[in-house]
Amino acid sequence: MATASPNFPEIKQEQLQPYLHDSIVVPDELQANVLVTTLDKVYNWSRKSSMWPLLFGLACCAIEMIATAASRYDLARFGMEVMRPSPRQSDLMIVSGTVTKKMVPAIVRIYNQMAEPRYVLAMGACATGGGPFKEGYNVVSGIDKYIPVDVYVPGCPPTPEALIYGLLKVHEKVERQSILTVPWYRKDQSEFVPVPRLGPDIFDPRQVELIKETTMKKPAVASAAASGGDAAATHAAGPKEVSSKAKARMEEAKRRAAAKRA
Amino acid sequence: MSATLVAEAPEQTGTLADRLPGGILGTTSDDTEKAYLVAADSIMDTLTYLRDTEGYDFLSNLTCVDYQGYNGKQRKGISERFDVVYHLYSTKKGGGPVVLHVPVPSNDTVPSATAVFPGANLQEREVYDLYGIKFEGHPNLRRILLWDGFNGHPMRKDWKEAYFDEDTKPFRSRHPKGSYEFHEDKLPWGKNTTYPAGWDPDSWEAPVAYVPVSQAPKHLNEAHLDTESIVVNLGPHHPSTHGVFRMLTRIEGETILALEPEMGYLHRNHEKIGERNTYLMNMPFTDRLDYLNSMSNNWGYALAVEKLTGIEVPERAEYIRVIMAEFTRIVNHTWSIGFILNDLGALQTPALYAIEEREMILDLFEEVSGARLMCNYFRFGGVVRDLPAGWLKKAQYLANDRLPRALDELDKMLSENEILMARGRGVGYLPAEALISLSVSGPMIRAAGVAYDIRKAEPYGVYDRFDFDIPTLPNSDIYDRYYIRLLEARQSVRILQQALRDIPGGETNGAPAYASATLSQGFGTIMGGKGGYNLRPPEGEAYGRVEGPKGELGFYISSDGKPNPWRYHVRSPCYINLNALGPMSVGYKLADAVVILGAIDIVLGEVDR
Numbered sequence: 001m002a003t004a005s006p007n008f009p010e011i012k013q014e015q016l017q018p019y020l021h022d023s024i025v026v027p028d029e030l031q032a033n034v035l036v037t038t039l040d041k042v043y044n045w046s047r048k049s050s051m052w053p054l055l056f057g058l059a060c061c062a063i064e065m066i067a068t069a070a071s072r073y074d075l076a077r078f079g080m081e082v083m084r085p086s087p088r089q090s091d092l093m094i095v096s097g098t099v100t101k102k103m104v105p106a107i108v109r110i111y112n113q114m115a116e117p118r119y120v121l122a123m124g125a126c127a128t129g130g131g132p133f134k135e136g137y138n139v140v141s142g143i144d145k146y147i148p149v150d151v152y153v154p155g156c157p158p159t160p161e162a163l164i165y166g167l168l169k170v171h172e173k174v175e176r177q178s179i180l181t182v183p184w185y186r187k188d189q190s191e192f193v194p195v196p197r198l199g200p201d202i203f204d205p206r207q208v209e210l211i212k213e214t215t216m217k218k219p220a221v222a223s224a225a226a227s228g229g230d231a232a233a234t235h236a237a238g239p240k241e242v243s244s245k246a247k248a249r250m251e252e253a254k255r256r257a258a259a260k261r262a
Numbered sequence: 263m264s265a266t267l268v269a270e271a272p273e274q275t276g277t278l279a280d281r282l283p284g285g286i287l288g289t290t291s292d293d294t295e296k297a298y299l300v301a302a303d304s305i306m307d308t309l310t311y312l313r314d315t316e317g318y319d320f321l322s323n324l325t326c327v328d329y330q331g332y333n334g335k336q337r338k339g340i341s342e343r344f345d346v347v348y349h350l351y352s353t354k355k356g357g358g359p360v361v362l363h364v365p366v367p368s369n370d371t372v373p374s375a376t377a378v379f380p381g382a383n384l385q386e387r388e389v390y391d392l393y394g395i396k397f398e399g400h401p402n403l404r405r406i407l408l409w410d411g412f413n414g415h416p417m418r419k420d421w422k423e424a425y426f427d428e429d430t431k432p433f434r435s436r437h438p439k440g441s442y443e444f445h446e447d448k449l450p451w452g453k454n455t456t457y458p459a460g461w462d463p464d465s466w467e468a469p470v471a472y473v474p475v476s477q478a479p480k481h482l483n484e485a486h487l488d489t490e491s492i493v494v495n496l497g498p499h500h501p502s503t504h505g506v507f508r509m510l511t512r513i514e515g516e517t518i519l520a521l522e523p524e525m526g527y528l529h530r531n532h533e534k535i536g537e538r539n540t541y542l543m544n545m546p547f548t549d550r551l552d553y554l555n556s557m558s559n560n561w562g563y564a565l566a567v568e569k570l571t572g573i574e575v576p577e578r579a580e581y582i583r584v585i586m587a588e589f590t591r592i593v594n595h596t597w598s599i600g601f602i603l604n605d606l607g608a609l610q611t612p613a614l615y616a617i618e619e620r621e622m623i624l625d626l627f628e629e630v631s632g633a634r635l636m637c638n639y640f641r642f643g644g645v646v647r648d649l650p651a652g653w654l655k656k657a658q659y660l661a662n663d664r665l666p667r668a669l670d671e672l673d674k675m676l677s678e679n680e681i682l683m684a685r686g687r688g689v690g691y692l693p694a695e696a697l698i699s700l701s702v703s704g705p706m707i708r709a710a711g712v713a714y715d716i717r718k719a720e721p722y723g724v725y726d727r728f729d730f731d732i733p734t735l736p737n738s739d740i741y742d743r744y745y746i747r748l749l750e751a752r753q754s755v756r757i758l759q760q761a762l763r764d765i766p767g768g769e770t771n772g773a774p775a776y777a778s779a780t781l782s783q784g785f786g787t788i789m790g791g792k793g794g795y796n797l798r799p800p801e802g803e804a805y806g807r808v809e810g811p812k813g814e815l816g817f818y819i820s821s822d823g824k825p826n827p828w829r830y831h832v833r834s835p836c837y838i839n840l841n842a843l844g845p846m847s848v849g850y851k852l853a854d855a856v857v858i859l860g861a862i863d864i865v866l867g868e869v870d871r
């Protein structure tokens with residue numbers, strides 16, 4: 001019987017090869033029971049194999065996210081089918097849809113409530129950069145304006161395959177981390193993202209000084225705008241010139257185009 | 263297609279206009295849909311008269327148009343800047359609408375229609391929010407899509423976004439020197455925001471919103487139990503609200519005393535963006551309204567533009583449209599059945615079964631349009647391309663074989679389920695008259711015994727050729743709302759079987775089905791090439807509506823003869839059906855409210871637009 005059945009210890013060894021430590025040798029009789037590996041690998045392997053996404057749908061992309069979790073695409077293959085509605089229990093926030101100004105304080109708050117280690121995947125054109133609705137007055141041009149994003153998945157909406165690919169990229173990222181350097185075990189590095197506030201328009205508490213510089217510049221215009229809520233005056237608050245950052249980017253693009261031609 | 267409507271209109275106008283109690287100030291253009299101009303003082307009498315005497319009991323659409331800077335001949339002699347527009351239909355007689363325009367006096371105030379049609383509630387709040395028109399006598403006039411404290415009323419023509427380039431698209435200013443300019447870089451804070459001059463963020467205090475749940479009675483009338491009621495908030499991040507929806511409830515114990523929906527968390531400015539787009543550019547945006555049903559959204563919009571321009575649709579394309587719309591209805595209804603059960607606590611299993619067939623249908627959609635969800639398949643005058651070879655066969659397999667079986671299976675698994683019965687029977691009751699006065703449409707009213715379906719009441723496309731019934735159920739509770747969807751899906755299968763059998767040209771016809779009609783009307787290659795961008799409908803307005811899976815989906819388009827619509831408004835069934843959420847939930851338990859919401863079947867993309 002022993003000869004006919006497959007050699008399980010060997011197969012197991014083979015499968016576990018990438019996780020095993022290469023310089024410590026396990027005695028033969030213990031090979032079926034003992035594995036030697038690094039702490040990083042075990043830690044990352046277990047984290048990536050049971051990454052629980054936040055049950056959190058924003059817009060159209062959420063429908064594809066649900067389809068990904070459903071039977072055809074079967075997210076359970078990656079240990080990710082347990083979507084948790086509570087941020088406290090989840091490791092990954094899939095921002096699946098258009099982020100609006102009215103919603104963004106809630107999203108940032110949820111992000112802050114997630115326990116570290118936490119990851120963010122921006123799913124679709126909207127979460128990545130505003131998407132088709134970018135110019136809208138109530139639309140945020142991408143969630144990365146407020147919270148850090150690990151993986152972006154393009155598409156409108158991304159197909160379930162694309163989303164799975166993005167999720168595997170998150171897994172890869174997890175696998176590359178080391179317990180020695182990850183920020184969430186360090187004293188000084190974990191930070192809350194300040195929750196943006198809803199004023200006449202949404203504003204980021206980190207940018208108050210910057211905003212004040214522009215809005216408080218000309219008190220004469222201020223009274224006119226305040227009295228009538230005059231839209232034209234409102235709009236004048238934002239300068240129309242191109243900033244130096246954009247100029248640099250355009251120069252760069254031109255240079256690249258020229259280089260290509262030459 | 264809209265022949266019945268056009269033919270009837272002249273007889274109606276002569277008589278109806280004279281009969282109206284307050285008289286009319288005039289009518290709009292003769293070329294397209296005719297509207298009566300009614301003075302703001304007499305609007306209440308007019309609405310009451312239309313409802314009580316003429317039988318126009320359904321206030322379908324209420325919106326506003328800003329005519330600042332409008333150069334067409336329609337506004338000659340009218341000095342008012344805003345018009346509030348009403349579309350009234352009759353659920354008993356069927357047929358076309360009565361359209362009223364009320365020029366808004368200079369104090370921006372008109373009487374609120376809520377006294378006659380309670381269903382005007384949410385729509386008037388939306389007009390107030392986006393246009394700043396005040397409705398006198400409205401019980402709860404506050405912002406709805408945006409937040410309190412927002413600066414200005416964004417749908418006004420002189421309100422410019424932070425990312426404003428030009429009034430019309432495609433923008434030239436984005437590529438002044440050949441390379442793209444990122445709009446973020448023009449603003450010092452790099453975000454899509456703008457602040458009024460002189461505004462000081464440090465001293466900013468958000469205005470406190472007055473939410474009427476606080477008005478509700480403090481106690482139930484139970485003398486022996488002295489408990490205190492509390493306000494409980496659900497959402498916008500909540501697993502049972504089907505997206506980013508929020509409900510404020512006042513509960514005593516678990517019984518709901520008052521419930522107030524809060525929305526706008528997915529307000530993506532469809533209408534503002536739509537006014538700058540060309541007509542064709544709006545088509546993919548309609549996909550993203552009710553993102554489960556892109557095909558029927560396409561149809562509603564195409565219908566409105568076709569009405570405006572008089573484009574005719576070839577027969578084969580009409581059949582293709584019916585096929586797509588009915589497949590969409592099945593997708594939607596199975597999905598909503600699955601998620602009603604989900605809300606009832608049958609977590610995931612029924613939903614997984616229910617959306618199994620959906621994937622097969624999405625494959626069919628992907629084959630014709632290239633996308634699973636956002637199909638963008640319809641065009642003015644037809645559809646974007648013909649069916650690929652072999653498609654009909656697959657569709658027939660689904661319609662004749664697989665779908666009936668799947669629906670039977672769902673029926674067998676769920677309909678007699680004890681929990682569904684116990685929690686669904688008698689819960690969320692609202693009588694049919696109340697639902698109609700609240701402007702509720704779709705499966706919701708058919709589950710209350712009202713056989714009103716636009717496919718029969720005002721047939722569009724080729725629906726008059728098919729043999730199908732409008733199922734109704736009498737009880738108007740959650741169980742009936744669940745079951746009506748199953749029955750409707752069955753009828754869709756029936757229509758599909760006929761349409762797939764009768765489609766002219768059949769499988770082998772490779773000739774483009776849409777080309778003839780549109781080419782003859784001189785719109786060039788409207789279906790593909792550049793010509794389609796420059797579609798210029800004649801001046802006028804049109805309201806196109808279809809029986810979407812969720813209810814009456816309408817598109818109100820006003821054109822000034824330019825390539826961009828002057829006004830583009832979506833009459834969203836989900837949004838307006840939410841009028842009934844509060845009245846339906848009061849008196850039931852908090853856990854029931856979740857299911858009551860689920861049985862309305864909302865999609866936030868369409869609620870907030």
Ligand code: SF4
Pocket residue numbers: 059060061096097098123124125126127131132155156157158550
């Ligand atoms: S990226 Fe496209 S599909 Fe996704 S939320 Fe935005 S509009 Fe919807």
